[in-house]
Amino acid sequence: MSDSGRPSSPRPAIERHDIFRTLVETISDYAIFLLDTDGTITSWNRGAQRIKGYEASEIIGSHFSRFYPEDAISRGWPQKELELARRHGRVEDEGWRVRKDGTRFWANVVITALHNEAGEIIGFAKITRDITDQMQDAAKLRESEETFRLLVLNVKDYAIFMLDPRGNVVSWNAGAAQIKGYRSSEIVGRHFSTFYLPEDVAAGKPERLIQRAREQGSVQDEGWRIRKDGSLFWASVTLTAIYDEHRQLRGFAKVTRDMSERKRLEEVEASARRMKEFLATLAHELRNPLAPMYSATSIMERAPDDLSLVKANLGIVGRQLRHLTRLVDDLLDVGRIAAGKLELRRSVIPIREVIAAAIEGSMPAIEARSQRIEVQLDDSDFQVFGDLTRLAQVLQNLLINASKFSPESTTITLRCSLNGRIGQLTIADQGCGIAAENLSEVFNLFVQGGQPGQTSSSGLGIGLSLCRSIIELHEGSISAASQGIGLGSTFSIRLPIITEPRTSMAPLLRRPQEGLNILLVDDNRDAADSMGLLLQMTGHSVKVAYDGVTALRSVEDFTPDVALIDLAMPDMDGFELVRELRDYAHLHHTRYYALTGFGDPGIKEDTARAGFDGHLVKPVDIDAMTEILQETKHRPAPR
Numbered sequence: 001m002s003d004s005g006r007p008s009s010p011r012p013a014i015e016r017h018d019i020f021r022t023l024v025e026t027i028s029d030y031a032i033f034l035l036d037t038d039g040t041i042t043s044w045n046r047g048a049q050r051i052k053g054y055e056a057s058e059i060i061g062s063h064f065s066r067f068y069p070e071d072a073i074s075r076g077w078p079q080k081e082l083e084l085a086r087r088h089g090r091v092e093d094e095g096w097r098v099r100k101d102g103t104r105f106w107a108n109v110v111i112t113a114l115h116n117e118a119g120e121i122i123g124f125a126k127i128t129r130d131i132t133d134q135m136q137d138a139a140k141l142r143e144s145e146e147t148f149r150l151l152v153l154n155v156k157d158y159a160i161f162m163l164d165p166r167g168n169v170v171s172w173n174a175g176a177a178q179i180k181g182y183r184s185s186e187i188v189g190r191h192f193s194t195f196y197l198p199e200d201v202a203a204g205k206p207e208r209l210i211q212r213a214r215e216q217g218s219v220q221d222e223g224w225r226i227r228k229d230g231s232l233f234w235a236s237v238t239l240t241a242i243y244d245e246h247r248q249l250r251g252f253a254k255v256t257r258d259m260s261e262r263k264r265l266e267e268v269e270a271s272a273r274r275m276k277e278f279l280a281t282l283a284h285e286l287r288n289p290l291a292p293m294y295s296a297t298s299i300m301e302r303a304p305d306d307l308s309l310v311k312a313n314l315g316i317v318g319r320q321l322r323h324l325t326r327l328v329d330d331l332l333d334v335g336r337i338a339a340g341k342l343e344l345r346r347s348v349i350p351i352r353e354v355i356a357a358a359i360e361g362s363m364p365a366i367e368a369r370s371q372r373i374e375v376q377l378d379d380s381d382f383q384v385f386g387d388l389t390r391l392a393q394v395l396q397n398l399l400i401n402a403s404k405f406s407p408e409s410t411t412i413t414l415r416c417s418l419n420g421r422i423g424q425l426t427i428a429d430q431g432c433g434i435a436a437e438n439l440s441e442v443f444n445l446f447v448q449g450g451q452p453g454q455t456s457s458s459g460l461g462i463g464l465s466l467c468r469s470i471i472e473l474h475e476g477s478i479s480a481a482s483q484g485i486g487l488g489s490t491f492s493i494r495l496p497i498i499t500e501p502r503t504s505m506a507p508l509l510r511r512p513q514e515g516l517n518i519l520l521v522d523d524n525r526d527a528a529d530s531m532g533l534l535l536q537m538t539g540h541s542v543k544v545a546y547d548g549v550t551a552l553r554s555v556e557d558f559t560p561d562v563a564l565i566d567l568a569m570p571d572m573d574g575f576e577l578v579r580e581l582r583d584y585a586h587l588h589h590t591r592y593y594a595l596t597g598f599g600d601p602g603i604k605e606d607t608a609r610a611g612f613d614g615h616l617v618k619p620v621d622i623d624a625m626t627e628i629l630q631e632t633k634h635r636p637a638p639r
Contacts, residue, residue: 031128034114037121039064039082051130053100064126067097069104075556084549085111086121088572093549094135097128106135159256162242165249167192167210170530172537179258181228184537185626192254195225197232197477197494198419213239213252222259224477230421230496231475234263250526289320296320344387344473348498351382351416351423358395359414365400369408373399376415382423382497386474391495394467394478398427398491401463405489406431418497425493434482434489442480443468471495515539516629519560521551521577522595523569527618531564540629548572552580560590562632564616567596567607575610582611591632595620 024032024045031048033041040063044056052059052067059066065078072078072095084091090112097107108129116122159176161169168191172184180187180195187194193206200206200223212219218240225235236259242250296313303309359373366373384391402412410430417424434442443464464480471478476495482488518540522528525546532544543558545551547569563581567574578592593614594607604615614628 029129031126033126035064035082035111035124035126037123039078039124042123048128051099051105051128052097058100067128069096069098072096077553077556080552081109081111082124084572085113085124088576089113090571091549092547092571093553094131095553105130106132157257159254161254163192163210163252163254165251167206167252170251171533176256179227179233179256180225184534186228188534195235197224197226198422198424199479199492209237209239210252213241214249217241225256226422229475232472232477232494233258234260289324293317293320342470342473344390346386347388348383348385349388349391351380351384351425352377353388354384354391354395355414355416355425357388357392358399361392361396362399362403366403366412369403369406371403371406371409372411374411374413376413378415378417380416380418380423382418384423384474384495385498386495390470391474394470394493395425395427397463397467398493402427402429402431402489402491405429421497421499423495423497425495426490427492428488428490430488432489433485433487434480435485436482439480439482443478515541516561516632517559518542518629519545519551519554519558519563519565519590520595521545521548521564521569521574522566523547524566531620538626548577548580551577555581555584555587559586562629563590563592564595565592565612567594567598567603575606578611593628 026046028047028050030045031051032045033048034043036042041060044054044060048059049055063078065073068078081091081093090110093109093111095107095109096104097109098104108131110127112125112127113121114123114125156175156178158173159179160173161176162171164170169188172182172188176187177183191206193201196206209219209221218238221237221239223235223237224232225237226232236257238255240253240255242253244250293316296316299313300310355375359375363373399412399414406412406429412430413426413428415426415428417426468478471493474495476493478491478493481490481492515538518535520528520532520535520542522531522544523546528544528546532542535542543554543560545554548571551563551565563578565574565577569577572580574594574596581587581590581592591613592611593616594612595616595618596603596607597618607615616625616628
């Protein structure tokens with residue numbers, strides 16, 4: 001209201017326009033100016049003068065291409081920017097620009113088309129920001145990250161790789177390939193539980209480790225892991241949760257070291273500490289059969305004509321000799337293994353031959369106790385590469401142990417099953433069981449269930465240790481389980497099976513003889529970066545762009561064999577980008593693939609009509625991607 005009480009009249013539009021123009025002209029952090037429809041400069045603010053070095057009187061009336069380097073002018077990039085802005089309403093770009101004094105700066109540029117009320121283009125607004133410092137900082141960061149990435153990729157003593165939040169492998173270094181046996185193209189995208197024993201997976205161990213790492217930040221673990229070829233190694237693992245600056249979980253860093261040799265050394269040291277106990281047991285076990293043998297021979301000497309008495313005592317001598325022979329054989333085998341001289345006569349063996357030989361050898365002891373063996377084969381008929389005699393020796397030992405520690409007239413169950421590339425033999429009894437605190441010790445050398453010298457049936461404590469050593473020489477594993485004292489025991493043998501003819505392993509991380517030039521365009525930076533890294537690790541040269549304009553600029557000096565293009569991108573979507581790229585004459589051999597989360601038939605028809613050679617649905621199957629790239633390498637598509 002005015003002082004007279006009458007309503008104030010609205011401020012004239014011309015005055016508001018003057019205020020806005022004054023505001024724009026006084027801004028010094030941004031170069032803001034207008035172009036006519038041909039790109040001629042028609043206005044100039046204080047920020048443009050500060051950033052570019054020209055007074056308004058020096059530059060108004062000049063073409064805006066004056067700010068571009070010679071190479072950009074020679075390829076017509078300034079005019080291309082105007083065409084893109086005219087077609088799409090706006091265009092955003094980054095690149096080198098030239099000041100009045102000839103120095104260069106890195107600019108972020110936005111050009112917006114201006115329309116009149118009739119919808120006709122009357123010119124362009126251009127906003128330029130000098131981001132040289134940010135660009136240089138980002139370049140240094142990228143260089144540092146690239147140096148670190150190359151360092152990690154080439155480390156061979158440690159398996160270092162990343163998991164996504166769900167536990168799927170997203171990166172793979174040389175150490176991981178060497179230790180675990182997988183090439184990156186074979187394992188990226190698969191869940192890390194692939195490396196765990198079937199019983200660990202069934203018990204949910206991988207998921208528990210991820211949960212603990214998420215809750216505690218980092219978790220360490222040791223245990224048996226499986227290589228690609230089915231062999232086992234003892235792994236020391238650190239799993240660390242990775243968060244971004246907003247405390248959002250990005251995934252997990254996993255570092256694994258093969259500690260098999262250290263594990264074996266620790267077990268040897270533990271065995272040495274038990275040597276005194278073993279020597280006491282050895283003396284007892286050797287005297288046990290000698291005493292009845294001495295008594296029996298004395299009786300036969302005193303009554304050589306009593307045939308029934310001689311026959312009974314000859315039986316005693318025979319049984320004790322067999323027991324003594326077994327003790328000596330076990331000792332000799334342990335000595336050979338310790339010296340690395342136990343030879344395996346390997347061949348391809350059907351697992352049923354191992355089972356048949358073990359049952360034949362153990363049946364006299366089992367039948368003597370009125371026990372029976374129930375065999376469950378589950379239609380498993382796999383083959384292993386190993387020594388039939390030694391594998392049968394292990395299984396026979398386990399069956400005789402099950403009989404020895406079980407009541408008479410009970411049943412011993414022998415089950416054979418197959419889990420992926422691992423064959424498993426399980427022996428379960430109804431016997432005395434194993435205390436929980438002893439489960440981890442039963443396979444150690446010279447360990448027995450009772451005290452030293454407790455009974456003659458306790459043995460030397462080397463049978464199970466010998467079994468484990470033989471199985472590990474076959475690149476397998478053996479474990480024991482029990483619900484507790486009096487509740488029986490279960491022993492499980494796991495062996496890698498033969499799925500194809502055995503040949504020498506190919507060099508790890510073998511790269512294609514000729515990689516492809518690949519342009520990868522995706523506004524999801526994480527998806528683009530991880531896919532780009534995977535393609536680089538498989539031997540290809542990759543340029544990554546996060547928007548359509550950057551993709552167009554990148555092909556000025558880069559000719560891709562394959563372009564992988566996301567469809568849903570801001571400003572310029574994948575359909576528009578592929579049409580723009582097809583205008584470049586030097587890209588007539590390039591094959592284009594839509595890379596999108598949309599997979600319905602209608603979208604696939606749209607991409608085909610737009611000129612894409614194929615349609616890949618996220619998440620991309622790595623094997624399918626490899627086949628497509630191989631096809632492209634051998635049969636490029638001429639245009």
